[in-house]
Amino acid sequence: MFRSPYPDEVIPNVSVYDFLFRDLSADDAARVALIDGPTGDETSYGALKAQIDLLAGALAARGIGIGDVVALHSPNVPAFATVFHGILRSGATATTVNALYTVEEMARQLQDSRATMLFTVSPLITVASESAAFAGIPDERIIVLDGLDGYTGLRDLLAEGAPAPEVSFDPATHVAVIPYSSGTTGFAKGVQLSHTNLVANVAQCAPVLDVSDEDRILAFLPFFHIYGMTILLNLALSRHAALITLPRFDLAQFLQVIQDQKVSFVFIAPPVAVALAKHPLVDQFDLSSVRGMMSGAAPMDESLANAVTARLGVHMQQGYGMSELSPVSHVIPPDRDDLSRGTIGFPIANIECKIVDVETGAELDMPAEGSSRPGELWVRGPNVMLGYLGQEQATHETVDDDGFLHTGDIAQVNHDGSFQIVDRLKELIKYKGYQVAPAELEALLLTHPEIADAAVVAQPDPAAGEIPKAFVVRREGSALTEGDVMTFVAEHVAPHKKVRAVAFIDAVPKSSAGKILRKDLRGR
Structure with a gap:
């Protein structure tokens, strides 16, 4: 059994809304929460909170609340934050839909999650409306964030001025969001994450992600994906940092926004690291404002991480997680430059994990030197999902009776207590x-x-x-x-x-x- 080197964090027994917005001070309310990357339009924390309350009120006026599922189908735009947190504030459950899905894929998620309402954007309306029709969602229940003739717009809902409802539920058992993940095998399954799961993972990441209210964070990683949802949409907002949204990744625009907005922290995935390490366009922009960068979503090898660090002079971190873990379980700490950047660092606060020999079931120990034998990584903590929606057998196969989630990834533990992912037991x-x-x-x-x-x-x-x-x-x-x-x-x-x-x-x-x-x- 390996435990986090960090002391346990106290996990508040509150909803995501209360955790992020309930005690917003006047000074924090005046801070910039969201900046639209392409236009530069800004939204303050106070305005964001007010919009969330108004949207929750509009949903409640339409009978949406505890027990209902509302789908959110959008790239990264500031309104995503309003809708996502407005759904949670109303007591309903959000299911976030990949903005690149086809009609078949989206319809399958809408039907499986039993969504009764859908928020989308006008460029995606064709896929959204056809998918909604398959799932039995009428046009009057399709809300277009940026407005479109024939559909209710987000501004229409906010303009109604309906008060936010009083809702009461157990944060530990009430499902806040259902992102979809393929898990270890097969078609995508709905991952049921509670309010406590989401709140816990933000609190757990606090000691190892050096984000402050002075940071300006670029948010191009999709909010509909658990990485963007927790680390950007929730963790950055919990620190009262400024989030600069980009609806898609375009290298030239990415670099331009970093330069113009003086971005200080960037969360990336390995393919972006490849561009930052090798593309000649990078030299045409002033990226000196960036002090930190973290890679996740897929393994990044040490040589690539070192190449980015050498070219940009930033502190590079790597983390590990999966949707079923809300998502983070391991991170390279910001103060450990001695660690190989090819590792995933240490278990974060409140995490216990094992490395289990896939042939014998034996739990592997930390070696005196070098690295352990490879084995499957098992993880336990307050961020482990409630289970897969309507998939009891798959849930039982993934989370054992002791609460350990079997990740399906093959890992090694090093003599210094750090971990690295070396292979994949699952076939994803x-x-x-x-x-x-x-x-x-x-x-x-x-x-x-x-x-x-x-x-x-x-x-x-x-x-x-x-x-x-x-x-x-x-x-x-x-x-x-x-x-x-x-x-x-x-x-x-x-x-x-x-x-x-x-x-x-x-x-x-x-x-x-x-x-x-x-x-x-x-x-x-």
């Missing part, structure tokens, strides 16, 4: 930090009339980390090409799930039980 592909489930792509491929069998594995890629590669068995007489396969998949999935390499084979290798032998395919 991490494309630019996004999870891609091979089983989902295989099921889709098998619907093609000219494909007899298929398997999908991760192929290492220097820019994306990993890309989905499909091994395809063509039906007899088929002239199917690699381009045909990639185009077919692209028509049915979000961009990060696209098959980006194809190989044709005579047969998919399988065990006697019929399980695909992915190890044999990865070696090809």
Whole structure:
């Protein structure tokens, strides 16, 4: 058993709203909370709180409250914060939808989560409205954040002036948000996170993420993803820092905003680190305001982290987490320059973890020198999810009776107590930090009339980390090409799930039980 080197944090037994906004002082209310990166428009903490209360009131006036699920489908814009926290303030549950989802993917989430209302933005209205129709959400229950003829706008709801409702629930058991994760296998599942889960993870991260009310933080990592949701939308707001939103990642705009807005802290994923380390455009901008940077969502190797540090002169941290952990469990502390930047650091406050031999089940010890043998990382703490929505068996397989979440990632513990991720027990592909489930792509491929069998594995890629590669068995007489396969998949999935390499084979290798032998395919 490994415990955090940090003393336990006291986890307040309050809602997310109360934790972030209830005791806002006059000075903090006057601070800038959100800046729209493309336009420069600012929203103060006081204005944000007022908007959240007004939206909660408008939802309550429509009968939305405890027991209801409201979907939020939007890129990073300041209004996202108003809607997300307004939903939670009303007592309802938010389910955040990937802004890149296709109609099929979004409809599946809306139906599974039983969402009865949907917030979106005008550029996404086609996908949003078609998905809502599949899920039985009428047009009058679709709210367009930036306004659109034929739909209610966010301003319309705020203008109603309805008072925020008085709600009462147990923060430890009331579901605040249902993001979707593929977990260890298969299609995406709804991860039920309580108010306490979210509050706890912010409190746990406080000692190891050096963010203050003087920081200006760039928020391009999507708020709909748990990393952006907790570390940017919640942790940064809890510190009363200024969040500068970008709806998508564009390197030139990213660098321009850092320069113009004097950004001091940036949260990234490894593909952005590649650009920062290698792209010539970086030299054209003044990035001297950046003092700190943290990478998460996928493993970053030490050489890449060192290259970014050397080029920009920033302090680079790396962390580890997953949606089921709300999400953070390990971080390199800001005061430990002696640690390898290829590690994920130490367990954060209130965390206990184990490394378990996947063959024997034995718990591995910290070595006197070097690193331990690899084993699956198990984690326990107040940030562990309540469970998967409607998936009791999957929940039982992921969280054991002692409360340890079996991450499916293979880790080692080093002699100094730091951890590193070395492999993946689960078969998920991490494309630019996004999870891609091979089983989902295989099921889709098998619907093609000219494909007899298929398997999908991760192929290492220097820019994306990993890309989905499909091994395809063509039906007899088929002239199917690699381009045909990639185009077919692209028509049915979000961009990060696209098959980006194809190989044709005579047969998919399988065990006697019929399980695909992915190890044999990865070696090809």
